[in-house]
Structure formats: structure tokens, C-alpha cells
Amino acid sequence: SCIASILGIAANIIMIYLTSSKTPHAIAKYARILFFSAVCDLTGAAMYPLLIPRVDCYGATTVISYKGLCTLSHRPELCWICTGIIEMMFLVNDAFICVSFYFRLRVLRRATPS
Template sequence: VLQKPEMFAYLFAAPSIIGIPANIAMLFLTPFKSPEAFKKYSRIMFCAALCDLIGATALPLALPRSVSFHDATILEYNGFCTFHSVQLCWAASG
């Protein structure tokens, strides 16, 4: 039985399972297989796919969760970067 944080980690990582391969395919297909009507916009679609690929890759690595109290906010990490150390999560998020 999955504990609650593990269940949410799998739930939030699920879009990345589809997003990473789809964006990789879009990166390779956009410059070569775009119809003539979309040739002007192929660079924009390429940049959008690249940015979305970075986001889809970073999400399951960090899985940040913000916990707010009366006078403070704590950023808790539940992603795969916690397997190494929490300091790695801190460095990755800036």
C-alpha cells in the first residue's frame, strides 16, 4: 500500500510520462515534417516543445510542495531528487 506522499508523487509525475516522449518527438518532427503553412511557426513550436520538455523533466525530479503557516512558508520536496539529498533539491530550485 502506498503512503500518501508516494501516491501524490506518482500522480504528479504521470503527465511527465506522456509529456517527455511527446515533446522529444515534437522536437525532432517540427523542423522536418511541418506543413508549408506552419513553416513560419516551426521555430516557435520548437522552442515551446523545448521549454515544455524542460518543465516535464524537472517536475518529477523536485515535486515541490508549499506549506504555509501564520508567519512562514516552508517548501517541502517529495520528488526523486530527495533520494540523493535535500540539498540537491535546494540547488536545483535556485
């Protein structure tokens, strides 16, 4: 929903601010992971009001219709580009979660993450 998107935008702006300006030196490397993850989340949250997708299923066929701001451009390619960006952000955020767990594992094993 758009309310969740607005909350996500606000939360990620706060996270970007905190990780870029208030991070102690001891966790600076981990803060970089959080910073880039917040940038990706912010991008995805900002795309949602442009789309506002609705998925309808008719038997074996799935139809995605858009009600967001991208429909005002009269170019359906814009909606598909925004959809592609959101889909890419899912993959990138999953990669950041994996890197975050790897980082934590290295810390638990007392190895300095690089």
C-alpha cells in the same frame, strides 16, 4: 503529478520530432517557435520527477519540501537548482506565447514575420 509530467515528456518529444522533421516550408518560421517552446516544456516536465514538491503553509510562513529524486543526492542545492530551472521555464514559455501571438498578428496583417 508524475503522470502529467510523463505525459508532458512524451507529448513534447512528439512535438520536437514533428516540428523538426515534418514541417512544411510555408510555416518553417512558426515551427521554430513551437520547437523551442517544446524544448522548454520538455525541460520543465523532466525536472518535475526530480523534485515532486510539496508546499505547506503555516500562518505567514510557506515551506517547500521535496520528495523527488533530488533528495537522494543529499545536497539541497540540487533541489533548489531544479526549482530555479522550472521557474525560469515559466518565464521563457510565457515569452514564447507572446512571440507566437506577435507572429500570428503579423500574419493576419499580411506582413511577413521575420
